[in-house]
Amino acid sequence: MMRHLISAADLTRDDAVLILDTAEEMARVADRPIKKLPALRGRTVVNLFFEDSTRTRISFEAAEKRLSADVINFAAKGSSVSKGESLKDTAQTLEAMGVDAVVIRHGASGAPYRLATSGWIDATVINAGDGTHQHPTQALLDAFTMRRRLVGRDTGLGQDLEGKRVTVVGDILHSRVARSNVDLLHTLGAEVTLVAPPTLVPVGVEHWPCEVSYDLDRVLPKSDAVMMLRVQRERMNAAFFPTEREYSRRYGLDGDRMAKMPEHAIVMHPGPMVRGMEITAEVADSDRCTVVEQVANGVSIRMAVLYLLLGGNEPAVTHSRTEEK
Amino acid sequence: MSKILIRGAKVLGGEPQDVLIDGSEIAEVGQGLSAEGAVVVEAEGKVLLPGLVDLHTHLREPGREDSETVLTGTRAAASGGFTSVFAMANTFPVADTAGVVEQVWRLGKESGYCDVQPIGAVTVGLEGKKLAELGAMHESAAGVTVFSDDGKCVDDAVIMRRALEYVKAFGGVVAQHAQEPRLTEGAQMNEGIVSAELGLGGWPAVAEESIIARDVLLAEHVGSRVHICHLSTAGSVEIVRWAKSRGIDVTAEVTPHHLLLTDELVRTYNPVYKVNPPLRTERDVMALREALADGTIDIVATDHAPHPHEDKDCEWGAAAMGMVGLETALSVVQHTMVDTGLLTWAGVAERMSLTPARIGQAAGHGRPVSAGEPANLTLVDPAYRGPVDPAGFASRSRNTPYEGRELPGRVTHTWLRGRATLVDGKLQ
Amino acid sequence: MDSQDSGVARPVLEGPDIARVLTRIAHEIVERAKGAEDVVLLGIPTRGVFLGQRLAAKLEEITGRKIPVGSLDITMYRDDLRMHPPRALARTDIPGDGIDGRLVVLVDDVLFSGRTIRAALDALNDIGRPRAVQLAVLVDRGHRELPIRADYVGKNLPTSLRETVKVQLAEEDGRDAVLLGAKPTAPAGER
Numbered sequence: 001m002m003r004h005l006i007s008a009a010d011l012t013r014d015d016a017v018l019i020l021d022t023a024e025e026m027a028r029v030a031d032r033p034i035k036k037l038p039a040l041r042g043r044t045v046v047n048l049f050f051e052d053s054t055r056t057r058i059s060f061e062a063a064e065k066r067l068s069a070d071v072i073n074f075a076a077k078g079s080s081v082s083k084g085e086s087l088k089d090t091a092q093t094l095e096a097m098g099v100d101a102v103v104i105r106h107g108a109s110g111a112p113y114r115l116a117t118s119g120w121i122d123a124t125v126i127n128a129g130d131g132t133h134q135h136p137t138q139a140l141l142d143a144f145t146m147r148r149r150l151v152g153r154d155t156g157l158g159q160d161l162e163g164k165r166v167t168v169v170g171d172i173l174h175s176r177v178a179r180s181n182v183d184l185l186h187t188l189g190a191e192v193t194l195v196a197p198p199t200l201v202p203v204g205v206e207h208w209p210c211e212v213s214y215d216l217d218r219v220l221p222k223s224d225a226v227m228m229l230r231v232q233r234e235r236m237n238a239a240f241f242p243t244e245r246e247y248s249r250r251y252g253l254d255g256d257r258m259a260k261m262p263e264h265a266i267v268m269h270p271g272p273m274v275r276g277m278e279i280t281a282e283v284a285d286s287d288r289c290t291v292v293e294q295v296a297n298g299v300s301i302r303m304a305v306l307y308l309l310l311g312g313n314e315p316a317v318t319h320s321r322t323e324e325k
Numbered sequence: 326m327s328k329i330l331i332r333g334a335k336v337l338g339g340e341p342q343d344v345l346i347d348g349s350e351i352a353e354v355g356q357g358l359s360a361e362g363a364v365v366v367e368a369e370g371k372v373l374l375p376g377l378v379d380l381h382t383h384l385r386e387p388g389r390e391d392s393e394t395v396l397t398g399t400r401a402a403a404s405g406g407f408t409s410v411f412a413m414a415n416t417f418p419v420a421d422t423a424g425v426v427e428q429v430w431r432l433g434k435e436s437g438y439c440d441v442q443p444i445g446a447v448t449v450g451l452e453g454k455k456l457a458e459l460g461a462m463h464e465s466a467a468g469v470t471v472f473s474d475d476g477k478c479v480d481d482a483v484i485m486r487r488a489l490e491y492v493k494a495f496g497g498v499v500a501q502h503a504q505e506p507r508l509t510e511g512a513q514m515n516e517g518i519v520s521a522e523l524g525l526g527g528w529p530a531v532a533e534e535s536i537i538a539r540d541v542l543l544a545e546h547v548g549s550r551v552h553i554c555h556l557s558t559a560g561s562v563e564i565v566r567w568a569k570s571r572g573i574d575v576t577a578e579v580t581p582h583h584l585l586l587t588d589e590l591v592r593t594y595n596p597v598y599k600v601n602p603p604l605r606t607e608r609d610v611m612a613l614r615e616a617l618a619d620g621t622i623d624i625v626a627t628d629h630a631p632h633p634h635e636d637k638d639c640e641w642g643a644a645a646m647g648m649v650g651l652e653t654a655l656s657v658v659q660h661t662m663v664d665t666g667l668l669t670w671a672g673v674a675e676r677m678s679l680t681p682a683r684i685g686q687a688a689g690h691g692r693p694v695s696a697g698e699p700a701n702l703t704l705v706d707p708a709y710r711g712p713v714d715p716a717g718f719a720s721r722s723r724n725t726p727y728e729g730r731e732l733p734g735r736v737t738h739t740w741l742r743g744r745a746t747l748v749d750g751k752l753q
Numbered sequence: 754m755d756s757q758d759s760g761v762a763r764p765v766l767e768g769p770d771i772a773r774v775l776t777r778i779a780h781e782i783v784e785r786a787k788g789a790e791d792v793v794l795l796g797i798p799t800r801g802v803f804l805g806q807r808l809a810a811k812l813e814e815i816t817g818r819k820i821p822v823g824s825l826d827i828t829m830y831r832d833d834l835r836m837h838p839p840r841a842l843a844r845t846d847i848p849g850d851g852i853d854g855r856l857v858v859l860v861d862d863v864l865f866s867g868r869t870i871r872a873a874l875d876a877l878n879d880i881g882r883p884r885a886v887q888l889a890v891l892v893d894r895g896h897r898e899l900p901i902r903a904d905y906v907g908k909n910l911p912t913s914l915r916e917t918v919k920v921q922l923a924e925e926d927g928r929d930a931v932l933l934g935a936k937p938t939a940p941a942g943e944r
Contacts, residue, residue, distance in 0.1 A: 202520070
């Protein structure tokens with residue numbers, strides 16, 4: 001049985017559908033006057049953030065609080081971690097405090113996997129983004145958003161994303177969101193196409209379960225969902241592309257390009273958006289853009305994950321790959 | 326010193342013979358030898374090799390005595406069957422002056438477990454900017470003949486050219502750590518299928534191969550010899566093979582771990598597999614084995630790189646690069662080369678003793694097992710099978726990638742100039 | 754198939770019996786709730802939801818008015834939540850006008866220890882404040898572990914703890930029946 005959520009690649013199709021279905025029930029709590037469920041009463045969850053990420057942190061925090069968990073926020077900045085305390089020491093400190101789960105965001109790829117497998121700590125580990133590796137709850141909330149929009153809220157229950165065509169555009173090389181989405185969407189039966197300049201596609205991508213294209217305009221008409229990734233300004237100086245202007249001309253999504261997408265197709269973005277770079281304001285503010293929905297869905301998905309991993313005496317999600325590694 | 330009679334050992338893996346050590350030398354090799362009062366070592370089924378020579382060891386002293394000292398490192402060497410090790414220059418302070426190399430050399434003398442030949446830095450502070458006093462290091466008591474900035478690449482082509490030329494004056498050799506620095510910024514592991522999946526910064530093969538290609542051409546141009554440290558890719562093998570076919574004076578080494586381990590192991594994110602150059606693919610491993618067998622790669626060198634526990638008991642990105650190797654080297658070579666039929670024990674002796682001693686000019690080491698030669702010998706039990714237990718290591722560090730792995734062969738005895746440093750697997 | 758169902762389960766109520774007792778309960782609700790004007794029926798998943806819908810239909814026949822009916826999932830309020838792997842959640846569906854100030858009738862198939870109903874009362878507490886809460890069950894098999902009783906009972910069925918009671922409904926099981934069976938003796942080591 002899975003105790004941790006480290007990688008989207010660890011989820012089976014049935015696990016993923018169970019999480020999406022559970023999230024659908026969790027979402028209904030948001031409509032109630034009392035947005036609270038007792039599932040994690042008496043459980044202590046630590047949000048251990050070695051990287052700044054206010055959005056992800058408050059999303060997890062809202063999810064934990066709605067499930068009545070006791071929440072401790074631990075930001076590495078200004079703490080003993082920035083004074084040289086190791087991940088191991090931090091983990092053992094939290095263990096000594098009797099925490100039940102650690103939600104970890106870390107700049108080093110593999111840090112959550114290490115935390116879960118090195119024997120430093122007994123708690124359940126949930127990966128809230130590690131380096132350029134994985135961000136599984138982001139992939140789950142993206143899949144949840146797609147299922148709601150492309151299949152339907154109630155008709156989607158029990159369903160996967162079989163046959164849906166998803167295009168992910170932008171800095172694939174440095175993106176944990178892209179890696180997680182490729183893994184999960186493939187598991188859910190979707191067809192994924194990555195679009196990026198060749199400099200921002202990793203060597204070895206040919207072994208990923210997806211297609212790669214350098215031509216956004218050719219892919220757009222065949223997309224049910226187009227996910228735009230943020231391009232960080234610091235990539236500018238590393239010769240990944242000549243200028244910002246050229247990047248947005250070739251790989252940015254504007255109104256004209258959006259018009260090439262099928263009528264039902266949606267535009268997604270994990271946030272924060274760089275308006276004018278990968279996405280124009282016109283697209284970002286259109287009702288085909290699901291950015292705000294994705295934020296709301298993030299809370300429901302994280303509630304579902306927390307409940308399924310921590311709500312019982314053992315997790316409800318089966319496990320395949322991580323423990324074989 | 327008393328006499329020692331090694332009875333029934335397969336010398337270089339050949340027919341059983343007796344070997345009589347008298348004092349610091351081999352007195353006699355033959356059948357049915359006997360000697361009054363000699364200590365008899367029954368060696369039936371065991372293989373006798375000339376003492377192993379490691380051209381690439383990190384002893385860490387001075388500066389990182391928390392990971393290894395000359396004493397603990399030479400004990401580890403004796404334990405692994407080595408009688409001579411070359412200590413890399415990346416200490417604190419860097420071994421870039423006669424003073425530091427003499428200190429290391431003297432510590433080696435005092436240890437008594439294994440001869441220590443310091444390697445001098447090519448450039449001041451390993452910074453790749455200004456040649457260190459190579460001549461002074463050569464003329465010092467340490468008599469340095471091998472120079473390397475190992476851990477860092479001499480990436481400036483002009484500095485490399487000058488170093489190659491300059492050491493010709495006293496018959497030295499530059500050992501290059503081939504790593505193009507710009508192509509490996511932020512590199513964490515081999516660039517390929519696994520790095521793409523794990524989201525770890527890629528160390529492309531071309532970063533190694535481009536430097537090797539440049540350096541063999543430089544060596545050809547200035548008529549110098551060059552030694553390439555720890556080859557790790559199939560492409561590097563091709564370049565060295567081409568250079569040798571052209572008559573370029575190049576020698577190359579491979580580490581035991583690159584003969585066995587692949588980047589698939591990085592999927593565990595366990596930093597015990599983090600090493601520079603990184604573990605590569607199965608295809609590279611096979612090419613390296615083949616090249617070691619056919620002589621394209623001249624020698625095995627351990628790149629023994631001790632690190633304290635805390636530098637490995639952490640997340641991958643924060644971990645130090647390197648693995649200890651002295652105490653497992655021969656077992657890994659037996660496993661990958663001898664037991665696979667790629668190499669005979671005589672071939673092992675050549676690649677782990679004779680040739681490294683010749684490249685590094687280690688006097689008295691890498692000699693034939695015959696009368697009148699210095700009694701630097703290693704006795705191996707090739708039939709032994711057992712899991713690697715780091716708790717039993719003589720090294721101060723435990724960062725081995727082989728913990729719990731079953732490997733064949735065990736060094737039971739090591740003699741340094743007739744003095745037993747290891748008897749029945751126990752350090753003396 | 755659940756091994757408890759196999760063996761020697763015998764029907765104690767058949768389809769027509771179930772229809773009849775639901776009709777009776779509907780009449781009782783109308784009578785006790787004085788016309789059932791502010792009644793909201795909340796079924797407890799899985800089979801309580803179908804019973805709730807059937808009761809609502811009967812109440813509508815009797816009163817000629819639309820009766821609000823929904824479902825109340827109690828999974829996360831169970832007192833044995835930590836004793837099993839997390840269960841998949843069922844739907845909580847509160848009718849549009851909510852439950853504040855109304856008479857909520859909880860509907861379930863079998864009343865046994867009373868723990869499910871306690872959980873349901875907790876769940877209701879997070880949703881609103883009804884005027885009153887009543888309980889309707891198809892079968893009361895006794896063995897209460899909490900001070901809870903039903904207001905409307907389809908059939909009182911005295912049982913021993915060695916017996917099982919299984920309700921089948923057409924919506925879920927393809928037929929209507931209440932089955933009384935013997936609990937299979939667990940092999941040594943499974944207890």
